[in-house]
Amino acid sequence: MASQQKTSRKAAGTRAAIRRPQARAANGRANGGDTGDDIGLDALVGHAGYAVRRFQLWIFQDFVKTLATVDIRPTQYSVMTVIGANPGLSQMAVAKRLGIERARLVHLLDSLEERAFVSRIPSATDRRSHALHLTGRGKTALAQFKRLAAEHERHVADKIGKENRERLLQILACFT
Amino acid sequence: MASQQKTSRKAAGTRAAIRRPQARAANGRANGGDTGDDIGLDALVGHAGYAVRRFQLWIFQDFVKTLATVDIRPTQYSVMTVIGANPGLSQMAVAKRLGIERARLVHLLDSLEERAFVSRIPSATDRRSHALHLTGRGKTALAQFKRLAAEHERHVADKIGKENRERLLQILACFT
């Protein structure tokens, strides 16, 4: 598997002096490759997926940073929010609503239950399923999380603009 | 670590019939937890991160599906696009431009080099770095990838609307 490539650095006995033809970007600007910035992307701009990926990365990092003091990640926050708004929901229902695998939700609930934010109560009507509830501690914690999340949301507004954020939410409303 | 919870299913000798108080959603609608759909999210709507996450998931899945015949993932496509538009770039420059770790780029380039799409040419000016180029095969392949990516982009436009897509790209232009 490309071993001759991977070990090229260490097995580089004779390093041929291949001329680099002073690569000129397709957008017409020269790029020495040193700064790493101001490099043309060409076809990459205009791809929604690329912009969304970069934005999602930024927004998640800010969320994690803003909620670092309470050690809550975006997925955990979404789970607690849905349970808080719809107590008694089953794990399947939460997973389907949030678009996460039920296998993944198991671990998420494990960690939230360890911290006594959520409790799995056996359902009376269906002995397979659990009715998910927030504990008292979970409710007060979620209230604080929401305040911090609102602060994070202000960071987003500061980054892309208040009205652009509103527009974004409106455009992507069909995915929530 | 919550072992009493994890093994509750199997070690459930006596299952207490705990009453589920017919959970009523905060939005006022009852939710049996069976459908899993039409569940209130409350505070979750209005969170940009959540909408963006769901959208990013959808868009990546469609990208992978649309480019399944050529077995190219979004990150691979972005790497080839940048190299194609800026031949001779170093790995550091590409990594910095795309916002991916240089450690990660190593594996990406390994796979692309195995398939003879990209070649690492030793730089003449800096014997530490590699000048990245598309091979002939890589160039023709990228042309096909771009056609498929354009088809994927049409899927996006069909999903959120042509003008909304334009607006989205404009809003998130600061992240590209």
Added chain:
DNA sequence: GAAAGATTGTTGTTGACGACAACAATTGAT
């Protein structure tokens, strides 16, 4: 009412991905 099929929670594996730490080779600065 019993058998067959579907559902729910769980465990496990796989792979992509971001983050971080170390390292050798090399370059640049002092």
Added chain:
DNA sequence: ATCAATTGTTGTCGTCAACAACAATCTTTC
């Protein structure tokens, strides 16, 4: 000449999506 910084590489760790299997349980069907 010496020390710090850079580049590619290797490795580990944790998150996450996707998938497959399984036991317990519910639902359907005969």
